[in-house]
Amino acid sequence: MTVAAIETEALRKVFGDHAAVKGLTLQVSQGEVFGFLGPNGAGKTTSIKMLLGLVAPTSGKANLLGAPIGDRATLARIGFLPEHFRFQDWMTASEFLMLHGELLGMDMQALKKRRDELLERVGLAPFRNKQLRTFSKGMLQRIGLAQALLNHPALVFLDEPTSGLDPVGRRLVRDVVHELRNEGTCVFLNSHLLSEIEVTCDRVAFIRHGEVVRVLELATLNGNQSVVTIRASGWTSELVAQLEHWGHDIQFTGEQLTLTVHNEDSIPEINRFLVAQGVNVFAISPSRISLEEIFIETVGKDGGL
């Protein structure tokens, strides 16, 4: 059995009398791209900081790549892009990568090669000798991303990796995440940009008040599933029940009915069925379920405040 990339059990952090993370129980496999979603103040960043040993958990257990958190040898196999990407701004881009590579204990020759590769990859090669203080927000995020990938990590934590980026930069992050997945790297992504999460992640966990409230495989979401709204008259309760053949989550409000279908291709079939049964159909409109809807449904409109 391969070890999980991340495994936590009732991980908890209390600041004073406020529980920032109530009890995080989570399992992320190696090679998986995992989205960590939740409203502001849900304890996402604190959770990441606990996993990386920056914040000591009040109670609970966690393993990264099979070793308990805080294990230094494991940190050499991990990459991290922090949320606010504030770095040693008096260094040049090149010096910054060299420093972090040295702290990782990388071999000098390999490090120089890797530095050049990554500067090229994140599009900062022309700015390698510029001090970070002259960098824009987006450039800082790019150099931070390069820093997180220096050691070819087995597990990368990206905390809001696209918050400072323009569409081109976001595309870059998305492509980098895809590359990492192909290389078998586990990516732990904390982001508010649900559209980004939707296209990059294999699975997501929804966090509220520092607890996992739902874990979702995005493959099912990205399939052909959609919510169909049918406006019609002449319904009978047997008819409504029979619709279960094509979908689930049926909600009926007298004139309007919504159901989630397994496959959009079945919509014409549903129409033919209803007409044949003598129902007056005025409209059938399918809509894809977005991650945003699931997010709001899961964490609530108040955002868990």
Place this chain on the structure above:
Amino acid sequence: MKKIWILARMTFHEAIRRRIVLTGLILGILFLVIFSVGFRMISTEIAKEGENRPAMMARVMQNEMSSFMLNAGLYAVAFLSVAMGALLSADALAGEISSGTIQTVLTKPICRSDVVLGKWFGFAGLLALYLLLMAGGVVLIVFLQAGYIPQNILTALLLMYLEALLVMTFALMCSSAMPGLATGGTVFGLYGLAFIGGWIEQIGAIFNNHTAVQVGIVTSLLFPTEAIWRRAAFEMQTSVATIVQISPFTTLSVPSVAMVMYAILYLLGTLVIAVRIFQNRDI
């Protein structure tokens, strides 16, 4: 050990890049130029005064004046090194924690103690260079112009270095627990307390007031900076000054060798506490 070296080098590099070294160098040279000009003027006056007196007497006058000026110069240097030490480290850990730059460093395979020790060695190196330039400059100016070299100068310089290290380490300890401004306030507050305590002790010694001397010793135990400076001044003191007991830099109540040992242990203890606090805090 290698990681400490990397971080010490980074600290050094940062001080150069942030123009701390350059500013210190320019102001230091300015200080030395003014000291040199002032010393020349006073030296000439004393030489004129000495012309009508026996050669022996003129020599003593010249030496006493040199010693007095040297002490004044070194006292200023000691204060500047202390200020340098406090300013370098007051915001060192606190600043990096609040800005978040420390996060990518601490998530590397290093110990938290490496970060504290790396900073410490970096600052210690900078302070050594600063002290060497400033104190070395003052001693050299006096030697070149008056041919005077105080006794035990090396011991005195080492004691001055100990004083600067003490303040720097204390500031680093505070910085691992609280914001930079609070650290600065605490360190200079304690320095002031030790300073006034030292004077109370000195004046108490003139009048043989034991309580006043005790007050001085207690403040020295609290923060041994002033005591270390007075030990350094005592090491360099001329025998004439010891007998006459006149100048403000003449040491009357001499801090013992035990006090120097205490200061060294104080420094090490402070460093250990700094590491401990930093190891146990959330970032």
